[in-house]
Amino acid sequence: MLKQLESQYEKILSDYMSDQTEKNLYIAQNFTRQLIQKNISPEDVVNIHKNAVGKIFPDRMVEDQPAYDFLIEVMVHYGMAHREHQSLLQIQAEYEMEMKIATNIQKTLLKTVVPQLSSIDIGMISIPIRKMNGDYVHFLYNREDYLSVAVTDVVGKGVPAALCMSMVKYGLETLEYAYKDPSYVLEVINRVIEKGVDDSMFVSMFYGCLDIQNSIFSYASAGHEPALHYSAKHGEFFSLEAKGLLLGVLSDSKYSYNEILLEDNDIVVMMTDGVTEFRARDDLNSREVITSLIVENKHVSAQHLCNLLYKQIEKIQDFKLSDDFTVVILKK
Amino acid sequence: MDMTIHFKELDNKLYGFVEGEIDTFTASSLREELEAVKITEGLEIELNLSKVNYMDSTGLGIFVAFYKRASRENGKVKLVGLSSRLQRLFEITGLSDLMDIETDKKVELRK
Numbered sequence A: 001m002l003k004q005l006e007s008q009y010e011k012i013l014s015d016y017m018s019d020q021t022e023k024n025l026y027i028a029q030n031f032t033r034q035l036i037q038k039n040i041s042p043e044d045v046v047n048i049h050k051n052a053v054g055k056i057f058p059d060r061m062v063e064d065q066p067a068y069d070f071l072i073e074v075m076v077h078y079g080m081a082h083r084e085h086q087s088l089l090q091i092q093a094e095y096e097m098e099m100k101i102a103t104n105i106q107k108t109l110l111k112t113v114v115p116q117l118s119s120i121d122i123g124m125i126s127i128p129i130r131k132m133n134g135d136y137v138h139f140l141y142n143r144e145d146y147l148s149v150a151v152t153d154v155v156g157k158g159v160p161a162a163l164c165m166s167m168v169k170y171g172l173e174t175l176e177y178a179y180k181d182p183s184y185v186l187e188v189i190n191r192v193i194e195k196g197v198d199d200s201m202f203v204s205m206f207y208g209c210l211d212i213q214n215s216i217f218s219y220a221s222a223g224h225e226p227a228l229h230y231s232a233k234h235g236e237f238f239s240l241e242a243k244g245l246l247l248g249v250l251s252d253s254k255y256s257y258n259e260i261l262l263e264d265n266d267i268v269v270m271m272t273d274g275v276t277e278f279r280a281r282d283d284l285n286s287r288e289v290i291t292s293l294i295v296e297n298k299h300v301s302a303q304h305l306c307n308l309l310y311k312q313i314e315k316i317q318d319f320k321l322s323d324d325f326t327v328v329i330l331k332k
Numbered sequence B: 001m002d003m004t005i006h007f008k009e010l011d012n013k014l015y016g017f018v019e020g021e022i023d024t025f026t027a028s029s030l031r032e033e034l035e036a037v038k039i040t041e042g043l044e045i046e047l048n049l050s051k052v053n054y055m056d057s058t059g060l061g062i063f064v065a066f067y068k069r070a071s072r073e074n075g076k077v078k079l080v081g082l083s084s085r086l087q088r089l090f091e092i093t094g095l096s097d098l099m100d101i102e103t104d105k106k107v108e109l110r111k
Helices: A002-018 A022-037 A042-056 A058-109 A158-173 A176-180 A182-196 A286-296 A302-316 B027-035 B057-072 B084-092 B104-110
Strands: A121-127 A135-142 A146-154 A203-211 A216-222 A227-231 A236-240 A258-261 A267-271 A325-331 B003-010 B013-022 B044-055 B076-082 B100-103
Touching: A002 A022, A002 A042, A042 A058, A058 A158, A121 A135, A121 A302, A135 A158, A135 A325, A146 A158, A146 A176, A146 A182, A146 A267, A146 A325, A158 A182, A158 A203, A176 A182, A176 A203, A182 A203, A182 A216, A203 A267, A216 A227, A227 A286, A236 A258, A236 A286, A267 A286, A286 A302, A302 A325, B003 B027, B013 B027, B013 B057, B027 B057, B044 B057, B044 B084, B057 B076, B076 B084, B084 B100
Parallel strands: B013 B044, B044 B076, B076 B100
Antiparallel strands: A121 A325, A135 A146, A146 A203, A203 A216, A216 A258, A227 A236, A227 A267, A267 A325, B003 B013
């Protein structure tokens, strides 16, 4: 193969030496691509050149030979760097492959199924900023009696965040009948996470539970963005503030229990900080943007409202969101 | 987007001045700088964040980790000069009840 390349190169070089045109230079460029494709090292290229010069100008070689040999020696190190680069590219391709598998596993493992209930309209949107989503939503419900929802945001992104999130999910799934008490839920999940992760890792969670028959929405928060409650009767929003430390910081954190009465046409909006944080637009009050959009569109379905919020906020931020974006909306 | 931290030791107290934006990209250098701080028994560390114009939850995680290590090693960490935006972040996350935090205003009043 090298012999064939050498004779090709000799022809190209000799053409160029006799006629220095753009066209001949272009042919050389195409040849370079072929060299790269065939993984010819830089020192081999110099060697090909040396042999070609030797054939085209035999009388020059006597003088130039040592200089070429010298250059070949110098280029050997470039060749090593080149091969190292090649092997890094291969490793990177392997990583990307694994990352793809991990993303798929996450998608299956942490897939949220939005319940379809006749008594309450539920909408959700969760868009990751990178491949792996650092936000997670978990619904638990018992027929048309209780519906609980956990909206979580894990600090950090990518693989570590996804691993931590699986812990949260299985923690929530083992709750069984205890899922109706938000502050108890947060205390349990906090202990699970505190034991399992390092110091700089933690999770924020808003946990709400709707007693559908009695229309009571109880909630607790672990360092999470407050949810919003739109009261149709008053025609205004109330922030569902609840004190509580992030999950995973202290082992014995306590979380306050709060409840509100949910009346007809009321809306509850739960979200992660990817929704409220406008990094590039700190002149805007994000909560005002959200509330006015909801008021203007309060008659559309919960899912439609979630989609509208996403579209609007994405536009405001010039289509450059800087965090995972998750909204859950309940409409009575 | 850049982040820098300078330390100054004065009367057995360590002062750190953080400047810039703390996000996913700059966080690792801040973590390294803080991990390199040697905490001795009773050491008081004051981190001034008045020149921090943005911080995301990754940044928060680094301060929590530093706070936890300092508490374990019997040091004291205090964050001062927080902008209202940063203060809100610490309040929502419940960290303002746990950590020693002073806002911009209080620092000004003290002067």
